[in-house]
Amino acid sequence: MPKRTDIHKVLVIGSGPIVIGQAAEFDYAGTQACLALREEGYEVVLINSNPATIMTDTDIADKVYMEPLNLEYVARIIRHERPDAILPSLGGQTGLNLAVQLAKKGVLQECDVEILGTSFKSIERAEDRELFKELCQGLGEPVLPSEIAETLEDGLRAAAEIGYPVVLRPAFTLGGTGGGFADDEEECRVMLKNALALSPVHQVLVEKSIKGYKEVEYEVMRDANDTAITICNMENIDPVGIHTGDSVVVAPSQTLTNKEYQMLRDSALKIIRELKIEGGCNVQFALDPHSFQYYLIEVNPRVSRSSALASKASGYPIARVSAKIAVGMHLDEIPIANTPASFEPTLDYVVTKIARFPFDKFADANNTLNTQMKATGEVMSVGRTMEESLLKAVRSLEIGVCHLYMKKFDTYSQEELLDYIHTGTDDRLYAIAQLIRLRCDLNRIYNATKIDMWFLEKFKNIVDFEAVLRANPRDEQTLRDAKKMGVSDKYIGQLWGMTEAEVFNLRKSIKLFPVYKMIDTCASEFDSYVPYFYSTYEEENESVVSDKKKIVVLGSGPIRIGQGVEFDYSTVHAIWSIRDAGYEAIIINNNPETVSTDYTTSDKLYFEPLTVEDVMNVIELEQPMGIVVSLGGQTAINLAPPLHALGVPIIGTDVAAIDRAENRDSFEKVMEKLGIPQPKGLAVTDIEEGVRVAASIGYPVLVRPSFVLGGRAMQIVANEESLRHYLQTAVEINTDQPVLVDKYIMGKELEVDAICDGTDVFIPGIMEHVERTGVHSGDSISIYPTFSVSQAVKDKIIDYTVKLGTAIGIVGLYNIQFIADSNDDVYVIEVNPRSSRTVPFLSKATSVPMAHIATQVILGHSLKEQGITEVYPTEKKRWYVKAPAFSFSKLKGMDTYLSPEMKSTGEAIGYDKSLTRALYKALQSSGLHVSNYGTVLVTIADQDKPTALPLIRRFYDLGFNIEATEGTAKYLKDHGIRTRVRQKLTEDDSDEILMALRQGHIAYVINTIEINHGDSHSDGSEIRRAAVENNVTMFTSLDTVKVLLDVLEEITLGVSTIDAE
Secondary structure: OOOOOOOOEEEEEOOOOOEOOEOOHHHHHHHHHHHHHHHOOOEEEEEOOOOOOHHHOOOOOOEEEOOOOOHHHHHHHHHHHOOOEEEOOOOHHHHHHHHHHHHHOOHHHHOOOEEOOOOHHHHHHHHOHHHHHHHHHHHOOOOOOEEEEOOHHHHHHHHHHHOOOEEEEEOOOHHHOOOEEEOOHHHHHHHHHHHHHHOOOOOEEEEEOOOOOEEEEEEEEEOOOOOEEEEEEEEEOOOOOOOOOOOOEEEOOOOOOHHHHHHHHHHHHHHHHHHOOOEEEEEEEEEOOOOOOEEEEEEEOOOOHHHHHHHHHHOOOHHHHHHHHHOOOOHHHOEEOOEEOOOOOEOOOEEEEEEEOHHHOOOOOOOEOOOOOOOOEEEEEEEOOHHHHHHHHHHHOOOOOOOOOOHHHHHOOHHHHHHHOOOOEOOHHHHHHHHHHOOOOHHHHHHHHOOOHHHHHHHHHHHHHHHHHHHOOOOHHHHHHHHHHOOOHHHHHHHHOOOHHHHHHHHHHOOOOOEEEEOOOEOOOOOOOOOEEEEEOOOOOOOOOOOOOEEEEEOOOOOEOOEOOHHHHHHHHHHHHHHHOOOEEEEEEOOOOOOOOOOOOOOEEEEOOOOHHHHHHHHHHHOOOEEEOOOOHHHHHHHHHHHHHOOOOEEOOOHHHHHHHHOHHHHHHHHHHHOOOOOOEEEEOOHHHHHHHHHHHOOOEEEEEOOOOOOOOOEEEOOHHHHHHHHHHOOOOOOOOOEEEEEOOOOEEEEEEEEEOOOOEEEEEEEEEOOOOOOOOOOOOEEEOOOOOOHHHHHHHHHHHHHHHHHHOOOEEEEEEEEEOOOOOEEEEEEEOOOOOOHHHHHHHHOOOHHHHHHHHHOOOOOOOOOOOOOOOOOOOOEEEEEEEOOHHHOOOOOOOOOOOOOOOEEEEEEEOOHHHHHHHHHHHOOOOOOOOOEEEEEOOHHHHHHHHHHHHHHHHOOOEEEEEHHHHHHHHHOOOOOEEEOOOOOOOOOHHHHHHHHOOEEEEEEOOOOOOOOOOOHHHHHHHHHHHOOOEEEOOHHHHHHHHHHHHHHOOOOOOOOOO
């Protein structure tokens, strides 16, 4: 059936800000869908509140609304736009839940809007546990024994009947929030309370635990004509019990027998036919390794995280095809490359996905893995063998590991390691490798982990080969064997006493380079050329090198805190811009969740690790005229010096300029020459020197390692004791890794993103942060245009930005952060010689395509040639607010206190003619629960009490109850505010506060700490943790509270007697 002609306008719902469990894969799917619908001639209206992604760019949809994703706003947009249909299955759980609400509230019926794709009835049958169970029993498909509980007593009774261990799954939560395993009644009681509280419908599923089964997923596709195919099946190396988003995943499955493969495939197809799914769908199975017994774990009736992986692994564009099926097309009418979409892809290679975790930033957070997702991003790699694929994935992660080896485990004994691998952790793979080095019997490893013997054998092959490498230094045949297995130049260098560059040159001398194979969905059975490649050490090269002028753009690798999808936004814009200018655009990246790794974005895509070796291999083959490093975040910038040393032409900001901005000494020289003030400070290389410097500058000081992204290991310390503690524990300090000690200046923080072409500078806008210095810029609420600083401050900022851009020698984008103190003096905190995380937000707020202009500058077109003549354009009339989104509830044990160390995973935007309304929308979009009544719990450090008093009085005047711990309560009462005293946790040994938080009476917690105590085991951290676990809104900065009050006063109508003044 050809596409429908009775529909003209389609509304697509996005997935909102990035949180753990719902990341960039939905932006990738949504972008693909919008483009596919426009390709078929439909008008597309998009609603998504995430400014960081390319999806919300005005190039992707006909109309883009970046309003909060809740019922009220979406309904208003539907009434205003009157779309013919709505496509909800591409915005993750957020999109689906919204569509369900719109249907139940009758908005869709009222506005005559049809739902495209899978029907609601089907979605309900797949999402609702009871209906799903009935469906499976009707089909004779095995499901786990389980019961739904709505109260604590029910839950405990169900668990006793089913028999421990059990697994708890709250209904309608994302990424498994609140779920987990309970081994006995005591554990079950604690977890059930939390799970019932987190589920929006107060339902928890209690089911039998099948830890240790194999977890296998099938990505399947069906159209309205009942044609159903499997795109690809995937197997988790980690058995059931670890969320599939956190597991190491291999595609296609490696350990299933043909019988098992067909049995699960038949089951998956039977289910989606019965559910009448239209589009892509993901089916998860648990398979008993010792028999043919299997259970259906769940069916996701929407595009999911696994679909992004399956798309990239097979070259089959799942979201694009799903969107076309939704408007009535059939699989055999949709062309892909040169086969119709009804052909099942075949893979003649092995794909490995490894998750990227945030534990390197949060040393306190608990790094054990369970059914709740904790990863922020992932890498994917492709190889001809399991070993090659795994080793390429490991070195793509950027966690300081270049092989199946982690220094951390050198000191562990065999028994300690066996104990360590018993539970899943983010680094279990390396612990297993270390056990194999210690000659531990594989059966013992299998019993501890239940990881299939086949995978353990592969790990053993890698470890066994290390001895061969050690024994034959500089031997040509050994080197060839090592490269075939996927061992990195860096690791070979470590064993042979050579540098990475020396190993590269040794390979060059014997012409040992990889060939590039194509990923084309049909194992090259048909003659199709898809410009999507992976490297392997074989004979035949399938990547055809053209004679056009080429430019290589380096991507930003896996998404992590501090380096998110914002960098992919700039990368994609640059590629479009390079193609427009008539060059061939080549991208190297390894993140399966992003738009830049879609092979239709660039002229050529190399899916490779971002290491010197892998980038050099591509350059050796392609011989580009230039390579762009300033758009891939710190990942790409860090590659610039070693690539430059190997003679690679870097275009845009060159290595010398990067060094002038990033190297402390060179930067200070530039600043002194220009006469621009910066906070006093020095780089120190040992602990005693650090203590001396701090004493001479005067406390409080800000300490951090040089060369960091997202403020890793950054702290404000107020006395010598804290400083020593920091230097001993938080960082490895030595001559190669100096630590910076700076005077901490209290003031307003501002930042700019600007473009310099070597002579002229263009500054689209200045952003001001709500929180004062001391909160990382990525975690603060940022507002454009500025709202409280004087014109004098702005003039200084513009002047300094112009001077710095030209003096450092920036060509392209750069970002500068400033502090303005109470005397209107402006200091420069830092200059980042690259595209920054605020570029997408500022581009969208100012309507200036910054990444495009910067790319043209890099290609040699000056700002004047592009028609840009003024330094600072007229500011917009509306207000634009960027608010951070956090994923604290996903990471147990992590302190939520906002500090110079970045903690947010995503961002949301709000805009309006009035500032308070823009703030209100931004806060709503970021997932903050804004309520204008209830109780405020206050515990405030002495130094903040005078500042906090007027704020708390405003809460009191709005009608809130005020509760506080003893010291704060006394202070408030003395100043005439009625306050209820709550007992302290440790001193009074009372859990009164924690109980109040659990019961849900408290709307907000305001908690600030004495600068001198940064202790994470204090009362404050307990309260903060309880607030997060019970979904209570938490503030640790009084500046944010002030903003919230402005918003509350705007949205709350006051009451008063008739004769009041």
